[in-house]
Amino acid sequence: MGIHIDIPPPHVDVPVHIDVPPPHVDVPVHIDVPPPHIDIPPPHVDIPPPHVDIPPPHIDIAPPHVDIPRPHADVPAPHIDIPKPHIDVGHADLGHVDLGHADIGHIDFGGHADVPPPPHVDTVPPHVDVGYNHWWQNWPRTHAYIAKKMFFPTSVDEIARGVRKAEADNVPLRAVGGGWSFSDVSLPGMVATGRPNVQVSDSIDQFLPLAEGFPGDDQPSIASIDASNDWLIGYDENNVRLLGGAQRRVPQLVGSLTGVQPQPAYLMNTRSLKSTLQAQLQGILSPDAIKATQPGPSQKFYFHVEGGITMEELGPLLDSQSPRLQLQASGGNPGATLAGSLSTATHGAEFNLPLLIDRVKAVHFVGPGGQQWWIEGNASIADAAKLQNRYPGLDPAHIIAGTAPVNGLLPQDWLNAVVVSMGCMGVIYSVVLEVFPLSGSQEVTTQTTWLNFLSKALPKLTIPQILGALRNPADPLAMKVSNGIKDAITSGMFSNGLISAGMNLYADLAFNPNPAPKSSKSLSPGDWDCWIVNRQAVPIPFDPQPPGGSGITKVVDGVFREIGNAFAIKNNPGNLANLVRRLADVYGVPNPFHVDIPLHVDIPSPHIDLASPHIDVPSPHIDVPSPHIDVPSPHIDVPSPHIDVGHVDLHIDVSAPFHVDTSFSPHIDIPSPHIDVPSPHIDVPSPHIDVPSPHIDVPSPHIDIPSPHIDVGHVDINGVLGTLVNGLANPFAGLLIGVLGFVPEAALVLEGLILAGLDLAHLVSVIARIASSHDTLDVALDAVSKPMADAKAMDLAQPFLSGILASTLGTANEAGVGVFTGTSVGSVGFPSSGLLGAGIEIAMPLETAFGFMQTQILDKMDPTKPFFGYVSVRITPQTNTLLGMQQWPTSVMIEVVSFGDAWGIQFISQLQAAALAHINRGKDAMLHWGLENDQMTAAHLNNIPALQNPSVAHGAQPPLSKLAAFKLVRGFLAANNGLNPPTLFRAFNNSFTARLNLG
Numbered sequence: 001m002g003i004h005i006d007i008p009p010p011h012v013d014v015p016v017h018i019d020v021p022p023p024h025v026d027v028p029v030h031i032d033v034p035p036p037h038i039d040i041p042p043p044h045v046d047i048p049p050p051h052v053d054i055p056p057p058h059i060d061i062a063p064p065h066v067d068i069p070r071p072h073a074d075v076p077a078p079h080i081d082i083p084k085p086h087i088d089v090g091h092a093d094l095g096h097v098d099l100g101h102a103d104i105g106h107i108d109f110g111g112h113a114d115v116p117p118p119p120h121v122d123t124v125p126p127h128v129d130v131g132y133n134h135w136w137q138n139w140p141r142t143h144a145y146i147a148k149k150m151f152f153p154t155s156v157d158e159i160a161r162g163v164r165k166a167e168a169d170n171v172p173l174r175a176v177g178g179g180w181s182f183s184d185v186s187l188p189g190m191v192a193t194g195r196p197n198v199q200v201s202d203s204i205d206q207f208l209p210l211a212e213g214f215p216g217d218d219q220p221s222i223a224s225i226d227a228s229n230d231w232l233i234g235y236d237e238n239n240v241r242l243l244g245g246a247q248r249r250v251p252q253l254v255g256s257l258t259g260v261q262p263q264p265a266y267l268m269n270t271r272s273l274k275s276t277l278q279a280q281l282q283g284i285l286s287p288d289a290i291k292a293t294q295p296g297p298s299q300k301f302y303f304h305v306e307g308g309i310t311m312e313e314l315g316p317l318l319d320s321q322s323p324r325l326q327l328q329a330s331g332g333n334p335g336a337t338l339a340g341s342l343s344t345a346t347h348g349a350e351f352n353l354p355l356l357i358d359r360v361k362a363v364h365f366v367g368p369g370g371q372q373w374w375i376e377g378n379a380s381i382a383d384a385a386k387l388q389n390r391y392p393g394l395d396p397a398h399i400i401a402g403t404a405p406v407n408g409l410l411p412q413d414w415l416n417a418v419v420v421s422m423g424c425m426g427v428i429y430s431v432v433l434e435v436f437p438l439s440g441s442q443e444v445t446t447q448t449t450w451l452n453f454l455s456k457a458l459p460k461l462t463i464p465q466i467l468g469a470l471r472n473p474a475d476p477l478a479m480k481v482s483n484g485i486k487d488a489i490t491s492g493m494f495s496n497g498l499i500s501a502g503m504n505l506y507a508d509l510a511f512n513p514n515p516a517p518k519s520s521k522s523l524s525p526g527d528w529d530c531w532i533v534n535r536q537a538v539p540i541p542f543d544p545q546p547p548g549g550s551g552i553t554k555v556v557d558g559v560f561r562e563i564g565n566a567f568a569i570k571n572n573p574g575n576l577a578n579l580v581r582r583l584a585d586v587y588g589v590p591n592p593f594h595v596d597i598p599l600h601v602d603i604p605s606p607h608i609d610l611a612s613p614h615i616d617v618p619s620p621h622i623d624v625p626s627p628h629i630d631v632p633s634p635h636i637d638v639p640s641p642h643i644d645v646g647h648v649d650l651h652i653d654v655s656a657p658f659h660v661d662t663s664f665s666p667h668i669d670i671p672s673p674h675i676d677v678p679s680p681h682i683d684v685p686s687p688h689i690d691v692p693s694p695h696i697d698v699p700s701p702h703i704d705i706p707s708p709h710i711d712v713g714h715v716d717i718n719g720v721l722g723t724l725v726n727g728l729a730n731p732f733a734g735l736l737i738g739v740l741g742f743v744p745e746a747a748l749v750l751e752g753l754i755l756a757g758l759d760l761a762h763l764v765s766v767i768a769r770i771a772s773s774h775d776t777l778d779v780a781l782d783a784v785s786k787p788m789a790d791a792k793a794m795d796l797a798q799p800f801l802s803g804i805l806a807s808t809l810g811t812a813n814e815a816g817v818g819v820f821t822g823t824s825v826g827s828v829g830f831p832s833s834g835l836l837g838a839g840i841e842i843a844m845p846l847e848t849a850f851g852f853m854q855t856q857i858l859d860k861m862d863p864t865k866p867f868f869g870y871v872s873v874r875i876t877p878q879t880n881t882l883l884g885m886q887q888w889p890t891s892v893m894i895e896v897v898s899f900g901d902a903w904g905i906q907f908i909s910q911l912q913a914a915a916l917a918h919i920n921r922g923k924d925a926m927l928h929w930g931l932e933n934d935q936m937t938a939a940h941l942n943n944i945p946a947l948q949n950p951s952v953a954h955g956a957q958p959p960l961s962k963l964a965a966f967k968l969v970r971g972f973l974a975a976n977n978g979l980n981p982p983t984l985f986r987a988f989n990n991s992f993t994a995r996l997n998l999g
Contacts (some may be wrong), residue, residue, distance in 0.1 A: 008756040024740030085781050125967075127956065128165075130150070130222070132226065133148065133221070136176060138182070140834070140835065142182050142183075142195055143836070147188070148596060149642075157393060167985045167987050173268060174265070174268070175270055184991055185424075185990075187991065188266065204256045205773075213229065233245070234770065235443050270428075281302065286381060289381050295435060300434060301437070302433070302434060303318065304432045305433070307338050309335050320822075323438070325436065326439065329354060331355070340715075344420070345420045345885050348876075349893075350505055351490055354877065355876060357420055357879055358879055363428060368988065371398060371976045371980075378403060378674045413951050413952045415884070416951070420883050422883075424993045429773050439822065441536070441821070441824075442535065442538045443506070443819070444536070444537045448818065449529060450530045454485070455502070456488070457484045470850060471859070482849070490504060492536070493533075508874050513867055515527065515529065520799075529859060539824070541822060546875070555807045562802045562806060563579070567812065586793045758973070789901065795864070838904050845924050848923060852914075853873060856911060869899060870896075871895070875890065876891045888924065912934075966991075973984065
């Protein structure tokens, strides 16, 4: 090619190669490759060997990109090198070979050092996947922050490496799984977070997806949040991948969060540790365990599983074994991990069966120093030699088993300490559970009221006597009343005759804590709706009954059923009108007035006309008698031949585009944004006037009505005009039944509300707010509940909440009884996305629990402040664990959970203070470690009588208390048999361990 100058040998040109003219310069000993490779013209500079260009379709990028010498190797297209500021470094990118893709995610940038250095290999030990500046939020949204690193281990060895990394970096570490803990037990170090309200939560949900970036070349499955890194692949508002798209949204996300943390924090996400280890269990069992698991009448079943599995995943996993198995004892919310449920002593209501935490036979976990431990109790599970062969990270000094004391404590004490350890001893890798052959379960739930329950539970006492004993612990009847309540819950007497005496296994008493207002027509004023949940074992059903419900439709139906009952609207149009007007008042729907016009003939009472500006038209229009109710303006009655037919009127139009107007003159259309629809819709001539949007006309057979009819700014529906004309049925009821037939209890109320002729613009704005939100569930609950709270509308709020609970518990029917038979029952469908909440659980002995519930919860409810939550009282047996809450032979667990509005948060805080005051008076009580306990201190812990009881035998004189034994085990693990230096950073310490002085 003209005036081309070749470099002298040893440069070699190849056949049919086309060089680029000067000022392109080839360098010596450079080897070009044959066409169709094309060199890039200057100022691109090739560098000397051993660099080798790759033939097309690879394309070199022009300067200022600089290729560097081997061992870098370019790969063929569709790989494209990226221009500066990207500089390829002297290795295959991050220690692996580029596989024909664009390097749009990876950049060696701003002094960044690749970690780990070559030869890095993804996901193979000793590697552990790490996300940098990783977002985390718990399920109830009480805590949210950005952790400096999040480890994603897939094995016990990777857990150990993550622990050692945190300790070496002097950064606190916490294991997280389902994120169901409300408390700071789950927070690393001194991290403290703010509690978002609905608006802040919605803002977080809006900006989080836009602020998360994904390293395109290193670890593409792990998100990062880093405003300084514009090479993270993010997503824009249209869900389009965008290089650097995350960077600009980070400030908006961070602006919604708590301020700068006092220290960086690491998290360890255990959700990849969810596999069954059952296939290897037989290979590590001890001779005693092998003998115990032999077939026969006393056969035991052990199940080895990783701790990151959730409770809702564990049940089906056990059911899929051969033989089919089950936990028998329920425990925890469905999305909580097994390790998290155990660590916080979460439980069910099986009052005569061992708790889930007491079904743990062995724990394999990683403690300080990254040291692996295997701890089992009195029951022999693993053979030490087989265990070490299977898990090389274990050695004899770190296998705690048998019946001989270890450091002065029996192995059972060690196990009882680490099972419920609140994450402060280490990271649980796996557990061996005792499980049982699968059986069926029949759950029976009965809805009643608290006063009705008490009268049946204690028929020989009057309600004043019972309430007096509950409110006065010194009352001589107090213990009789407590026992009577417990017996009624546990006996199955409220199972509608379906569970025989002695067959009930489950005892749960649930409340709507809002008392019935004076206006209630379904409950006595001051009484409380409550539900009794019992279960019995039945043969395994092949066809669980009843079939699955329709989700949210059941809730809507249940809510309107309870509201309708509270207002007694059935067969009473006057009460229906009262309800419609009450809803209109609470939710800000204007309620105009009415004046009649001349020549109009009204029907006598009980027909009701509404006040001006409602307009009736003159005769020959005929109104019919009650139960017809005219509605307020902007409704205008239509002249003859229209005949009203004993219902609430309004037509509502539905939109369509491309309207063709009638030729009738002098018809006047209103300008856009009013929308008319195409033919065969017919508009009538002036003086009919349409008004601007949000009015939308609908197609034929809708016909607009002549003046004095005026359309208003609302949406009309008139899909069944024929039935209106013929007077055969209420068209609006027909339409609603067609659309809302699956919620029949709602149809009557919605018909009255939506079709009442009121200005629904405010309701439209509420719906628009929900539809445009990002945290949809919380915004929807806020939109529904806040107007009731602001209006102090207990008459609506009390049945609203009862409807939600009744539909959830299966009693939203005429009988008020829900029955379900299956192999897994009673699991509430909590949303996986989380819900703003506040929650506490108080464990107490039988003698004080029900009195505390009556005086500190039910009696403390403010009748002017609706509480959008529930109370659940469950009976459990005593636990063997050292710090489990269930410390008494009959332990009564009182759980109170609320939507995270101001009153809910305030009430839960007040209740926690009342429980701690109870402890300060020397009374027994414990708080759930995974729910709110932020006011609890070491002084409270030391004052709990139950924790001063001795632990299992241990050889110490005098015997150690349970609390002292727990602290001793934690100290032994931190010292690691003297292997950990005293200066080792205590990565598992946090604000929770500090305020409780757990060592």
